[in-house]
Amino acid sequence: MNVRGIGRVVVVAMALTVPLGAQLLSAPGADAASVTTLYYSSSDAPDYVAQIDQGAANWNAAVTDVKLVKRDSSATIVIHETNDGQGSYTNTDGHGNGQIYLDSTQVAEGYDVTRIAAHEIGHNLGLPDDYTGPCSELMSGHGPGTSCKNEKPSAQEAATVQRNFANGFAPATAVRTFR
Ligand SMILES: [Zn+2]
Numbered sequence: 001m002n003v004r005g006i007g008r009v010v011v012v013a014m015a016l017t018v019p020l021g022a023q024l025l026s027a028p029g030a031d032a033a034s035v036t037t038l039y040y041s042s043s044d045a046p047d048y049v050a051q052i053d054q055g056a057a058n059w060n061a062a063v064t065d066v067k068l069v070k071r072d073s074s075a076t077i078v079i080h081e082t083n084d085g086q087g088s089y090t091n092t093d094g095h096g097n098g099q100i101y102l103d104s105t106q107v108a109e110g111y112d113v114t115r116i117a118a119h120e121i122g123h124n125l126g127l128p129d130d131y132t133g134p135c136s137e138l139m140s141g142h143g144p145g146t147s148c149k150n151e152k153p154s155a156q157e158a159a160t161v162q163r164n165f166a167n168g169f170a171p172a173t174a175v176r177t178f179r
Contacts, residue, residue, distance in 0.1 A: 036066045036165045038096040040121070041075035045102055048113050052079055052102075055117035058151055059125065062158035065165035066096070066125060077124050079117070087142070088116045094126040110146035118151055126164040127157060 042052040056068040068077075076097045085105040092098025100120040107113050119138045123129075133140035135148035138157055153161070 034065060034166070034168050036096065036168055038066060038068050038077060038124075039071040039073075039075040040068055040077035040079060041072045042070060042079045043072050045079045045081035047081055047104065048079075048102055048107075048117065051113040052117045054114045055121055055151065058114070058118050059121055059153065059161070062153050063162045063165070065162050068121065077121065079120075088120060090120040090123045092124045094123065096124055098124040100124070106142075111142060112146075112149045112151060114151040115149065118153070122153065122157065122161070125161045127160060 040052070040056060042049045045052060053070065056070070059066075060068055077092075077100065078098070079100040079102065081104060082101045083104040086101075086103060087106055088101060088103045088111075090098050090100040092100075098120075100117075102113070102116055102120070106116070115138065119141050122138050127139050129141055130137055130139045131141055131143035133143065135144040135150045137154045138150070138152070140148070
């Protein structure tokens with residue numbers, strides 16, 4: 001089976017188990033001081049460092065509850081470059097822990113690299129695929145085709161991520177691999 005396109009992903013453990021105390025202390029979106037910092041590494045995707053940084057920057061510009069920072073040591077979002085023609089994808093828990101694989105074959109087909117990176121990061125921020133969605137969404141992935149160059153989340157996508165991290169949403173302790 002050769003699944004292609006941006007993102008075969010299974011987001012594991014979407015259920016939000018927020019400690020009761022945390023719920024009481026912080027209403028969603030009400031606490032501007034609650035920022036979750038997630039560290040990502042792009043050193044294993046040397047051809048796409050600039051595009052990955054731009055994809056992360058686009059998320060940082062759209063949300064305030066979570067912040068993506070590049071740092072190799074102890075990064076919980078680790079981005080790799082592959083060329084197996086399988087399409088780009090991520091294994092993630094949807095809580096800021098994941099391995100992202102950017103497929104150079106897919107890039108050669110004309111898909112926008114920054115869009116791919118931002119899409120896969122979106123999974124790591126808890127968003128599911130929406131292949132039938134418009135180009136204005138990141139999570140429509142390969143759906144709108146190679147002509148789609150949108151590299152920024154839609155307002156709705158940003159709002160969902162904002163909500164996902166509104167209570168601090170601490171990263172899970174273990175990466176669960178699950179395609
Ligand atoms: Zn995807």
